Amino acid sequence: MGAKINAIEYFFPEKLVTNDDLKLEFPDHDFSKFEQKIGIRNRYIAGDSETALDLAVKSCEKLFKEHDKSEIDYVLYCTQSPEYFLPTTACILQHKLGLRKNIGAFDFNLGCSGYTYGVSLAKSLINSNQAKHVLLVTAETYSKYLHPKDKSNRAIFGDAASSTIISYSEEENIGNFLFGTDGSGFDKLIVRNGAARYDFNPAEEELVYGSDNVYSNNHLYMNGPEIFNFTNQVIPGFTNEILTANNLEKGDIDQFIFHQANAFMLNTIRKTAGIEASKFFIDLMDGGNTVSCTIPIALKKYLDKRASTHKEKIVIVGFGVGLSWSGGLLEL
Amino acid sequence: MNKQEFISKLKEQLELESEIDMDTNLKELDEWDSMNAMILIGFVSDTFGTVLKADDIKEMTTVESLIAKIGEEKITAAS
Numbered sequence: 023m024g025a026k027i028n029a030i031e032y033f034f035p036e037k038l039v040t041n042d043d044l045k046l047e048f049p050d051h052d053f054s055k056f057e058q059k060i061g062i063r064n065r066y067i068a069g070d071s072e073t074a075l076d077l078a079v080k081s082c083e084k085l086f087k088e089h090d091k092s093e094i095d096y097v098l099y100c101t102q103s104p105e106y107f108l109p110t111t112a113c114i115l116q117h118k119l120g121l122r123k124n125i126g127a128f129d130f131n132l133g134c135s136g137y138t139y140g141v142s143l144a145k146s147l148i149n150s151n152q153a154k155h156v157l158l159v160t161a162e163t164y165s166k167y168l169h170p171k172d173k174s175n176r177a178i179f180g181d182a183a184s185s186t187i188i189s190y191s192e193e194e195n196i197g198n199f200l201f202g203t204d205g206s207g208f209d210k211l212i213v214r215n216g217a218a219r220y221d222f223n224p225a226e227e228e229l230v231y232g233s234d235n236v237y238s239n240n241h242l243y244m245n246g247p248e249i250f251n252f253t254n255q256v257i258p259g260f261t262n263e264i265l266t267a268n269n270l271e272k273g274d275i276d277q278f279i280f281h282q283a284n285a286f287m288l289n290t291i292r293k294t295a296g297i298e299a300s301k302f303f304i305d306l307m308d309g310g311n312t313v314s315c316t317i318p319i320a321l322k323k324y325l326d327k328r329a330s331t332h333k334e335k336i337v338i339v340g341f342g343v344g345l346s347w348s349g350g351l352l353e354l
Numbered sequence: 355m356n357k358q359e360f361i362s363k364l365k366e367q368l369e370l371e372s373e374i375d376m377d378t379n380l381k382e383l384d385e386w387d388s389m390n391a392m393i394l395i396g397f398v399s400d401t402f403g404t405v406l407k408a409d410d411i412k413e414m415t416t417v418e419s420l421i422a423k424i425g426e427e428k429i430t431a432a433s
Binding site (some may be wrong): 050051052055056059060109173174218231232234235245246248250251254287288290293294 | 369384385386387388389391392393395396399400406407408413
């Protein structure tokens with residue numbers, strides 16, 4: 023008895039922001055170099071009255087065109103853009119989708135490590151006989167946290183939702199997962215104001231970071247250099263630990279699909295980890311860094327395009343805000 | 355690698371259009387931005403094994419000061 027990924031869908035909001043659009047707002051910035059180095063051309067942004075949950079509903083509806091929603095007996099909803107402080111957004115999603123009432127549903131607050139956590143949680147629920155068909159949803163609208171003058175982050179982050187059905191299966195198709203946490207870096211990627219510790223302050227002053235990016239403590243702040251260093255120092259070794267935990271070697275893996283943070287950073291990790299380019303997925307040109315949605319989007323793109331019809335070994339790794347990282351093996 | 359080779363390598367890695375020398379303040383270049391900071395960190399870590407922190411980037415001024423952060427001996431030793 024085991025678990026497997028049954029189906030994946032994703033959804034981007036309608037509003038498209040291209041590099042040409044950003045160039046109009048930031049005429050001094052070289053967006054062609056940005057596109058070539060960072061690997062992002064388009065990002066999609068939720069409308070003013072459109073929330074992460076709205077995106078999640080649309081992504082799930084795509085999924086339920088082909089799959090029976092009455093089978094879903096657990097909802098795992100990963101977001102850092104909840105509808106309310108309370109209740110948990112997963113309850114609202116259950117209702118909006120018309121899912122059964124005798125099911126489990128809860129939110130968990132993780133960013134770029136969220137999807138890998140979710141897959142591992144779903145596997146545990148299935149293997150402990152608590153669920154048979156888990157709906158794992160990731161939905162994020164970081165665009166709403168960004169300062170309008172924060173050029174770098176506006177260029178990197180996009181909004182999206184993804185939905186995955188993980189079901190029981192005769193054989194185990196989800197391998198061992200590992201986790202990492204370092205809360206000393208909690209302030210390296212943070213929206214400081216508006217929750218319990220610091221009130222939202224309408225008069226908050228504008229701050230400058232990096233070259234000429236503007237933010238305030240009401241907005242999202244990312245210490246790019248520190249996040250980059252954390253990733254490059256931790257993730258290559260962590261990837262080797264995942265291989266060891268699954269009794270595999272690099273050569274046994276058909277594809278490595280990491281959180282699509284940015285192409286330059288991914289290539290740096292890839293080289294440090296000694297993984298050949300053909301086995302390492304990089305494609306965030308259309309959509310950008312969509313936080314917990316990048317891995318399911320990349321997985322779906324990879325599965326739709328791949329030539330092979332036999333089951334492959336795929337390693338997925340998520341890392342970022344927390345600081346938090348996790349990853350493991352999929353066979354699909 | 356001597357200092358002159360370091361400068362041309364730096365220009366190549368960062369794809370800088372401006373001419374730079376030991377006294378150039380990198381962050382005052384029009385084309386400098388946070389993406390360059392990331393590329394610089396990647397290049398220095400790959401080539402010299404020195405990890406530049408966010409504070410190092412903040413304190414960095416001229417190419418000379420960058421060389422001091424990396425350590426001149428590491429640059430000389432690198433091929």
